[in-house]
Amino acid sequence: MNTALILFAHGARDPEWARPLRRVEAAIRQRVTSVAVELAFLEFLTPTLTDSVAKMAAEGVEKIAVLPMFIAAGGHLKRELPEMIERLRAIYPDIEFVQYGAIGEHERVIQAIATASLEVAGLPLA
Amino acid sequence: MNTALILFAHGARDPEWARPLRRVEAAIRQRVTSVAVELAFLEFLTPTLTDSVAKMAAEGVEKIAVLPMFIAAGGHLKRELPEMIERLRAIYPDIEFVQYGAIGEHERVIQAIATASLEVAGLPLA
Structure with a gap:
């Protein structure tokens, strides 16, 4: 299936x-060249999720995996994102949307x- | 030096x-038993940074490493946190405070x- 990833x-x-999320996007693109990967934002920055999905739909994507680049899950992931995805499912009934949990x-x-925290604080990595 | 970490x-x-941040805290505690580690919050949850620093000061900590558990650095880390730390330096002049960058x-x-994203989306880890 023609799958795409939205970070x-x-x-x-x-x-x-x-910037760090663009580095994540680049690291993923380096490793999977056959899958479209795009970074999309809830607010302040573009593209929005709706923008990215419209672009992928135009490219004939059949499945979109939505991966939240969040430290943890609060209201944005528990309420807002599911509602946004429900609206997108209604607009694009032929695309399968899968929402994953907070990557953190x-x-x-x-x-x-944990390891990076010890490294930057200069503590021994026991 | 008697150092403490604030996540x-x-x-x-x-x-x-x-919850995921409590898992980070536990993973750090497992690996460095000689250093105080505490999770503190900017808003909504307690302890606050000020609460944690007061507790560590009472315990005689000489250096506090403040490690932001953020995906990326925006206004909270570029403006608010440095101001909070400046105020804490004025209150606790004998404690050395070090602010690190966003762990993300x-x-x-x-x-x-990047690896976790590919794993959860079921894509090959090339």
Whole structure:
């Protein structure tokens, strides 16, 4: 199936905010060349989720995996994002949408944050 | 030097939001038993940064490393946190405060987020 990934991030007034997420996007693109990957934002920055989905729909994507680039899940992921995806499903009934959990809840990310924290604070990595 | 780590997180109305950060805190505690580690919040949840620093000061900590558990750096880290730390320096002149960057900008975390994204979306980890 023709799948695409949307890295869904909060966004901020400062456009530099998106830099680490562009590095994530680049790291994924380096590793999967056959899958469309796009960074989209909840607010302040563009493209929005709706923009990205419209572009992917025009390209004939059949499945969109929405991956929240959030440290943790609060109201944005528990309420707003499901509602946004419901509206997109109504507009694009032929596309399968899958919403995943906050990437910060993934064990691999938790361990990396713990290790990076010890590294930057100059503490021994016991 | 008697150093302590504060994992400084945004916070959210939903107390479950903090769960992945409690896992980060636990992973750090498992690996460095000689250093005080505490999770503190900018808003909605407690302890606040001020609460945590007061507790650590009472325990005789000499240096506090403030590690922002943020995906990226916007106004909270560029303006609010430095101002908060300036106020704390004035209150606790004998404690050395060090503010680090958003943990999401660390290369180890970026790579972990990229790998975790491919894993959860079921894409090959080329």
